[in-house]
Amino acid sequence: MTTAIQVIVDALSVGSLYALTALGIGLIFGIMRLINFAHGEFVMIGAYMLMAIVAQYEPLAIIVAMVLVVVLALFSERIAFRPVRNASPTTMLVTSFAVSYFLQYLFVMIYGARPKGFEFLAGLAEPFVIGTIRIPKLNVAIVAVTIVLLAGLALFLTRSRFGVQMRAAALNFRMARLLGVRADRVIAVAFALSGILAGVTAIFITVQGGTLSPGMGVQLALIGFVATIIGGMGSLIGAVLGGYFIGVVTVLLQFGLPLEMRPYREAFVFAAVILVLLARPQGLFRGAEARERV
Amino acid sequence: MTAANALATLGTDGVTVRFGGLAALEDLTLELARDEILGLIGPNGAGKSTLINVLSGFQPVAAGRVYADSRTLTGRRPHELSHLGIARTFQAVRLFAGLSVLENVAAGFSGRPVARRAARTRALEILDWIGLGAKAQAIAGTLPYGDERRVGIARALATGPAFLLLDEPAAGTNEEDIPSLMSMIARIRDEFDCGVLVVEHNMGLIMGLCSRVHVIDHGRTIAIGSPRAVQDDPEVRQAYLGEDEA
Numbered sequence: 001m002t003t004a005i006q007v008i009v010d011a012l013s014v015g016s017l018y019a020l021t022a023l024g025i026g027l028i029f030g031i032m033r034l035i036n037f038a039h040g041e042f043v044m045i046g047a048y049m050l051m052a053i054v055a056q057y058e059p060l061a062i063i064v065a066m067v068l069v070v071v072l073a074l075f076s077e078r079i080a081f082r083p084v085r086n087a088s089p090t091t092m093l094v095t096s097f098a099v100s101y102f103l104q105y106l107f108v109m110i111y112g113a114r115p116k117g118f119e120f121l122a123g124l125a126e127p128f129v130i131g132t133i134r135i136p137k138l139n140v141a142i143v144a145v146t147i148v149l150l151a152g153l154a155l156f157l158t159r160s161r162f163g164v165q166m167r168a169a170a171l172n173f174r175m176a177r178l179l180g181v182r183a184d185r186v187i188a189v190a191f192a193l194s195g196i197l198a199g200v201t202a203i204f205i206t207v208q209g210g211t212l213s214p215g216m217g218v219q220l221a222l223i224g225f226v227a228t229i230i231g232g233m234g235s236l237i238g239a240v241l242g243g244y245f246i247g248v249v250t251v252l253l254q255f256g257l258p259l260e261m262r263p264y265r266e267a268f269v270f271a272a273v274i275l276v277l278l279a280r281p282q283g284l285f286r287g288a289e290a291r292e293r294v
Numbered sequence: 295m296t297a298a299n300a301l302a303t304l305g306t307d308g309v310t311v312r313f314g315g316l317a318a319l320e321d322l323t324l325e326l327a328r329d330e331i332l333g334l335i336g337p338n339g340a341g342k343s344t345l346i347n348v349l350s351g352f353q354p355v356a357a358g359r360v361y362a363d364s365r366t367l368t369g370r371r372p373h374e375l376s377h378l379g380i381a382r383t384f385q386a387v388r389l390f391a392g393l394s395v396l397e398n399v400a401a402g403f404s405g406r407p408v409a410r411r412a413a414r415t416r417a418l419e420i421l422d423w424i425g426l427g428a429k430a431q432a433i434a435g436t437l438p439y440g441d442e443r444r445v446g447i448a449r450a451l452a453t454g455p456a457f458l459l460l461d462e463p464a465a466g467t468n469e470e471d472i473p474s475l476m477s478m479i480a481r482i483r484d485e486f487d488c489g490v491l492v493v494e495h496n497m498g499l500i501m502g503l504c505s506r507v508h509v510i511d512h513g514r515t516i517a518i519g520s521p522r523a524v525q526d527d528p529e530v531r532q533a534y535l536g537e538d539e540a
Contacts, residue, residue, distance in 0.1 A: 161410040164393070168401045171390040177373045179453060180405015 002132050007255050013139035015247025016146035019240045020201045021224030022231065023153070024194035026239030030170035031190050034081060034092040035225060039198055040217025041103035042069050046202025047212050048107060051118045058121060066199035073195030074188060085187070100221070107214040115213040120206045142204050149200060150240065153193070157236075162189055170234065219266075226273055232283025241285055246273070301362045301379055301456045302328045304349065304489065309358030311344055311513075318344045319513040321358070326457060328489040331479065333504035333521070335494070337533055341513040342493045343385065346459045349491070350382040351375040362457075377405050379488075381455035385462050387446040391435030395426060395445050398434050402452025413452075420448045423485075424478060439466035444478075451482065457489045458482060464496045472496065476503050501525070509533070 021039065028036050049065035080099045084091050124141055127134040157163035162185075169176040169186045177183050205220070206212065227246050231238025249272050253265045276284065305325035311318045319341045326332050326349075334342050347353035348360060351372040360367045367375060389398050396417055403413035421427045424444050429437065434445060443463055450458055460479070467475055476499055483490050494500050500507060501521040509517040509524055511533040517524050524530055 161404075161413070164397050164401060164410075165404050167393060168390045168397070168404075171392050172388060174372075175388050175390070176401065176404070178376050179402050179449065180373065180377060181401070182405075 003255075005133055006135065007251060009135050009139050009143070010254075011248040011251035012244075013142040013247075014251050015244035016142045017201055017204055017220075017243075018223050018227050018247045019243030020146060020149065020197045021220050022227035022239040022243040023150075023236060024197035024201075025221070025224045026228045026231070026233075026236050027166075027190045027194050027197075028187075029228060030234050030236065031166065031173065032081075032085060032092070032187055033089050035089075035096060036081075036194070037093075037096045037221050037225065038076060038099040038103060039194060039224060040219075040221030041100050041107075042073055042195060042198035042217070043202045043205060043220055044107065044212070044214060044217035045069060045072060045103060046199045047118075047206045047216065048111060050120055050202065050206055051116070051212060054118075054120060061120075062203060065202065066196065069199040069202065070192050070195035073191045073198065077188060077191040082184075082187075085183075100218075104214045104218075111212075111214065113214060115211040117210060118206065118212050119210055120203075124207050138204070138207055142208075145200060145204075149197070156193075162186070166190060170236075226270070230273060230276055230284055232285045235283070235285055238283060238285035242283070245276075245284070304362045304380060304457045305360075306345070306348060306355075307359040307361060309345075309348055309360065310356045311341075311348060311353055312356050317513050319348065319355075322510065322513065322515060324508055324515070326489050326491050328456060328487070329483070330506060331483055331490045331492060331504050333492050333494065333500040333507040334510070335497075335500055335507060336510040336516075339512075340510045340533075342510065343461060344513075345510070346382060346461050346491070346493060349375075349457075349459055350380055373405070376453055379454065379456035380459070381450040381453045381457070381488075382459040383443070383446040383450050383461055383463065385465065387442045389434040389437075389442055389445055389449070391433070393434055394430065395421065395432050395434050395437070396430040398445055399448045399452050402449040406454055417448075417452060420451055421445075424448045424451075425474070440468065440471060443467065444475075447478075447482075451486055455486070455488045457491070458486075459491045459493075461493050462495065463492065464494055464499050472499055475499070479503055 024039050025036055028034055046065050046069040049068050050061050053061040053064050076099055080095055081092065084095050124138040125136065127136050128140065157167055165176065165181045166186050166189060169181055223246055224243070227242035228239040230245055231240070231242030246269060250265065250269050253268050254262060257265060257268065303325055307323055309319055309322045322345065324345065334345065336342050344353055348355055351370050351374065355368060362378065390401065393401070396414065399417035399420055400413045403417065408416065418427065418430060421430050424447065426441060426444055426448070429441065437445065443466065447460065447463065463479065464472060464475055479490060479492065480503060482488065492500065492504065504521060507519065507521050507524045508515065509530050516529045516533060517527045
């Protein structure tokens, strides 16, 4: 019982981080059919910004890092992605790899390639103790913040003028433009939102991992991308559920695999992904109209 | 929307469109007035949809001019023309399938300075007017075909057009529902103060609704006139021989 609860909370918190990442990638993919692998670097840079500013004051570090990541997301859209907006999906994909590598090696240049230890919000590492159950406060915080973010995003997408425009643009970009939706603006809003999601992910990854390295975002972006595929590209709910799916599988493997096989956990995770895609090539929760835009 | 409200005519002047070596439209001149319902008919492949695409900016022209009053619109992009007050529907309706009917119509206000609540209210009014108020909350992808087309028209009306181009509005509509569709289109001109161009294969609808009919075949104009005059035109009869009843 005790273990079961701990595994569930673990799975939910790992799944939350993946879901936030998948959502950040899925938001942009939905609107412009761009798979933004640089999302991982948004997270990485957010983490380094926390470290750069933390000396002063932690809440301030969080705010400044979030703002910087959003600015970075908007800036990369303006500089790198807008010029290839109407190019083929392949060109956009290659552009996102270029942005991703550029940012990684920019940070290798500034901070060096070696991982840096960095303790942030150490209080969150302490557990809640309820009887025999010990649940890290961090995991509870991750799940709670994710729920708030998802609810906020859902409200934004359904209740705001921009949200409805974004959903319309994701379903049929050209038709949305025809009706007066401003392409530059909805795409910028999508990047800003994905920047916010990356910033929050950065905070939690930093607290959880305690080490930063320029390559730390690569694996995360890959998992986020895979989660959007499992969810069915083009469906935001699918991206979230895909993230939780991978999180749950990862934690169950961590818990269930024999000790000597745990280092190979990711191989089993991706094997599970392959099995899912063999069974449902369209993804588990494909959006109503995920076809490529024409 | 003052610009849109001021426009009185929309037309093409000697427009030619080629697909490869093939002329889809050849030196075609058509004019739509703000206060009329103009029927555009012709056999399959005559170039009707191409002409709608030209008027709405989806199809570049090889020669000729698109205009509204004295303004040249040739080469303008679809969303620019939409903003100027030229709205259209599509044969393949293209609703936002995952959005509600109300959200689809409200999205039509995206380019207009209308607050969200006001857009919703006015979208609901248009839906009521068009007879689909009861289905405002339905997901657009679940609608029957005929209703889909009406929502497509409602969404186009939400952009506040001076000219509305309807591409086969009766396709998929039961014969017994045609009269109500006809009276709806007739009221669009009067109540939304916009000129209507109708491309349609349903001759009953064209003849009963339009004040003027423009007939094209092989990308050229073969007749323009009242429904009766056009029906009696020998060249029109010739063009339709063996094709009309298909």
